[in-house]
Amino acid sequence: MWAFQPLGVSEGESRMLSSLIKHGEQTVLELSKLAGTNRSYTYQALERLRKAGLITQIKTPERVLWQAMPKESILASMDKAKKSVEDDLRASEKREKIQDTEIRIFKGKKGIRSVCDDIATSGTKVIGFGAEGKIKKYLPYEYQHIFEQFTKNKTHFELVALRGKTPGSKDYLKLKHFKKRFETCVEVNVYEDKTILFFWKDNLQAIEIRDKDVANSFRNFHKQFWERFK
Template sequence: MESEEILKEMGFSESESKVYLALLRYGSSLAGTISRKTGIHRRNVYDITDRMIKKGVVGYILKNNRRFFEAVNPERILDILKKREREFVENLPMLKEIYEGSKDREETNFYKGIDGLKIVFEDQLEDNKEILVLGASKSAFEVLPFYFKWYDKDRIKKKIRVRIISSDDLGKRIPLAEIRFLPEKYSNPLAINIYKDKVAIIFWKKVPTAVVIKEKEVADSYRKYFEFMWRSAKS
């Protein structure tokens, strides 16, 4: 995985990732130097480094009344993440209580962007036995090029099977999965994932979006449709 992608996975914005990597590579630097190395406007560099200082991932020293910015040791970022995880775990009982109290309030949720899609896929791995995918698209691997390796590893660990109906050559063997195919003319960037009592309708665009419907009757209806298509599709 590219260094910039790793940092994004850890919560850095694209600009923050570029600044942090530039400081790692070139060491203590003025804002103007960072601007030249990253292509980010100098005025924006100050805003970005201020945010990163507050996060604890960048510091600075003063020389002749000028700020020289420095990246903290990457191990320090790991310490910060561990601290956040501990704080989250401490508050988890309270958050779960709030969630349980409001579970029936909303049956349809909308998700946008890569982080939103990850929420949808990680939900599929919780207390589940099988995932049905209608319309799996190779676009998924283009939008999330590194994510599915982790996703499949966790899915296999939890022994969750997946059945897939696709019009695309997915270009790879998917473990613990059975795939059947429809004619290529039916290929499109939309996929329907059916799991538990939920249906996730996913649009694999440059900025992916998903609509998740939590309703047992809806999920059962989609399952029946999937089984009909499964019998029609070719192995």
């Protein structure tokens, strides 16, 4: 890496700028020798450095000289370039953070079953809210196995739900209910860094959002409900 690379100058341009700072005013020929660049390149590079605001031209009756801008001005340009790089890095981090969010869609009984299997084997507490007792209705032949897996793996649930009937053992299940009943086909389960939205309809679907911030946001919502309801 050369000295003034952060300013977007080439290695040859950097040598020329360093020479002007170190030796002061120079003609094209003198600068070409000091920087080790050929004359044609030196003319072109000087023009680029001038447009970048890093050097200036001095014309006298005898000759044309080139000099570097004051050190303070060059340092200010470097600070500006540094800030631009930092801004780009922050923007890149934000884009990466957005890209880190993974979304998957599961369809049909087989898809819902795979989501339930993943919940059962997670080994973590599951919080959620929404519809209750929908598994038995929409997966009448699978629900018994699913709940056996929940029990076997000691998957604990803490749910705020509508009043209804939930099959299976209640050892792993803590329930609180909304005060008023209303219709919903949506159930939300949160575990690990995953948020699952179940859509209990004839065309069964579930959306898995894998994002720590999203999961924690739903946990905060759940905590507010849980503390308010008996």
